[in-house]
Amino acid sequence: MSDTRTELGVSPLMAGDRNLSVDEARAAIAAALQPITAHETVPLMEALGRVLAADLLSPIDVPAHDNSAMDGYAFAGSALQPGAPTTLRSVGTLFAGAPWAGEVGAGECLRIMTGAVMPTGLDTVVPLELCRVQTEPEGDLVHIEPGVIRPGENRRHRGEDLALGKPALRAGRMLKPADLGLVASLGIGELSVVRRLRVALFSTGDELRTLGQALEPGCIYDSNRYSLMAALQRLGLEVLDLGLVRDEPEALRATLNRAMAEADVVLTSGGVSMGDADHTRAVLAQLGEVAFWKVAMRPGRPFAFGPLKRGPDEPPCWLFALPGNPVAALVTFYSFAREALLQLAGATPQPLAVLQARCTTALRKRPGRTEFQRGIVEHGPEGWQVRLAGSQGAGILRSMSEANCLVVLGHEQGSVAEGGLVDVWLFDGLV
Ligand SMILES: Nc1nc2c(c(=O)[nH]1)N[C@H]1C(S)=C(S)[C@@H](COP(=O)(O)OP(=O)(O)OC[C@H]3O[C@@H](n4cnc5c(N)ncnc54)[C@H](O)[C@@H]3O)O[C@H]1N2
Numbered sequence: 352m353s354d355t356r357t358e359l360g361v362s363p364l365m366a367g368d369r370n371l372s373v374d375e376a377r378a379a380i381a382a383a384l385q386p387i388t389a390h391e392t393v394p395l396m397e398a399l400g401r402v403l404a405a406d407l408l409s410p411i412d413v414p415a416h417d418n419s420a421m422d423g424y425a426f427a428g429s430a431l432q433p434g435a436p437t438t439l440r441s442v443g444t445l446f447a448g449a450p451w452a453g454e455v456g457a458g459e460c461l462r463i464m465t466g467a468v469m470p471t472g473l474d475t476v477v478p479l480e481l482c483r484v485q486t487e488p489e490g491d492l493v494h495i496e497p498g499v500i501r502p503g504e505n506r507r508h509r510g511e512d513l514a515l516g517k518p519a520l521r522a523g524r525m526l527k528p529a530d531l532g533l534v535a536s537l538g539i540g541e542l543s544v545v546r547r548l549r550v551a552l553f554s555t556g557d558e559l560r561t562l563g564q565a566l567e568p569g570c571i572y573d574s575n576r577y578s579l580m581a582a583l584q585r586l587g588l589e590v591l592d593l594g595l596v597r598d599e600p601e602a603l604r605a606t607l608n609r610a611m612a613e614a615d616v617v618l619t620s621g622g623v624s625m626g627d628a629d630h631t632r633a634v635l636a637q638l639g640e641v642a643f644w645k646v647a648m649r650p651g652r653p654f655a656f657g658p659l660k661r662g663p664d665e666p667p668c669w670l671f672a673l674p675g676n677p678v679a680a681l682v683t684f685y686s687f688a689r690e691a692l693l694q695l696a697g698a699t700p701q702p703l704a705v706l707q708a709r710c711t712t713a714l715r716k717r718p719g720r721t722e723f724q725r726g727i728v729e730h731g732p733e734g735w736q737v738r739l740a741g742s743q744g745a746g747i748l749r750s751m752s753e754a755n756c757l758v759v760l761g762h763e764q765g766s767v768a769e770g771g772l773v774d775v776w777l778f779d780g781l782v
């Protein structure tokens with residue numbers, strides 16, 4: 352990371368007045384970042400959402416034995432005669448957890464429960480509902496009509512879920528509920544995970560007040576820190592809340608120094624547009640190589656990104672400076688910061704799930720920039736459909752709150768006719 356200017360490439364840092372496309376900005380960010388590697392061991396029940404540090408090899412076969420997939424009768428499939436009924440005598444009952452110790456001879460079968468170990472020599476289970484049982488004092492007779500079962504059916508094979516020595520989960524996995532169950536099925540109670548990425552978060556703007564403070568004339572409550580903190584928590588990251596920072600070089604410098612000392616990333620909102628940015632730029636120029644971009648997108652045009660330099664052998668602290676307008680802050684977070692933070696956290700990239708939905712109204716759009724509109728997607732008579740969620744102003748948080756998705760109109764895309772298909776990012780898919 353010594354020569355970030357080269358790694359970022361000429362285009363983003365030298366973009367000057369040119370507008371970068373969303374894809375160019377994303378690519379420049381991804382090319383600059385190096386994941387953190389330090390790891391720690393955590394108990395399984397604390398591993399949800401954490402990033403697996405190394406491939407997890409299965410120490411056992413799961414299941415450990417061939418076993419029955421059904422409640423029924425286990426027998427040797429070779430006993431089945433093509434085109435003729437088969438009758439077998441049941442010589443015992445097998446329960447899960449209690450392997451069969453006896454013998455099973457020709458023409459015999461065993462009543463077996465789901466999950467019980469298949470005895471040696473038996474490879475087929477006929478489910479109870481597919482056979483006729485005739486009760487007899489010396490052992491029930493089981494009649495199987497031709498064609499209801501084939502040899503080998505309803506047997507679960509040893510190791511078919513997880514095979515001894517094979518990777519059960521790969522490094523970089525963000526662990527989800529089923530993964531924790533999978534690890535438990537291997538008898539493993541703790542995991543090596545990448546340490547949590549630490550993100551310092553603050554809002555800038557003299558007009559901002561925080562919860563509990565009085566709202567003087569001209570002031571507003573800081574909302575960005577709360578929506579961004581929640582978005583960071585959803586990603587499973589550690590948040591260092593640095594509160595509000597006034598529009599003063601010394602306050603900014605002091606806060607950035609603290610963030611650089613304590614965090615891997617600093618995420619800010621406000622103060623990146625043309626207005627009063629000069630002193631911000633001067634402070635950032637002293638601390639690192641932050642580029643101020645204009646991205647061809649709406650909302651969220653102004654955005655700054657780059658490394659704040661620490662010691663010569665230390666990785667930089669990465670700055671993501673989001674625009675102040677509350678919707679622009681969230682849209683740029685999801686467009687640029689989300690995947691970059693997952694990359695830094697060591698997670699295998701997981702692009703957002705994109706749904707295609709029919710737009711219930713026509714949308715005006717000119718090619719040459721990406722537009723994000725707040726929408727409400729629902730299932731209608733002809734499949735997924737989406738309508739816009741109220742006012743689309745970059746400062747209108749209410750419509751963002753009412754929305755359940757973002758309608759994403761791509762860089763090259765033009766206007767959309769009523770009923771046309773559009774891409775949708777589901778908020779519930781934003782992990
Ligand atoms: N001459 C220009 N003016 C503006 C441009 C431009 O390119 N040229 N870009 C506009 C766009 S687009 C946006 S977005 C904003 C972004 O500006 P900043 O990042 O410098 O943000 P601020 O000016 O500090 O704030 C903008 C707006 O958002 C409110 N805000 C800021 N922080 C918070 C917060 N933490 N919680 C709630 N609301 C917040 C702030 O009060 C302003 O109303 O600039 C446009 N102007």
Ligand code: MOO
Binds near residue numbers: 649652653679745746
């Ligand atoms: O980022 Mo701005 O929100 O496009 O107004």
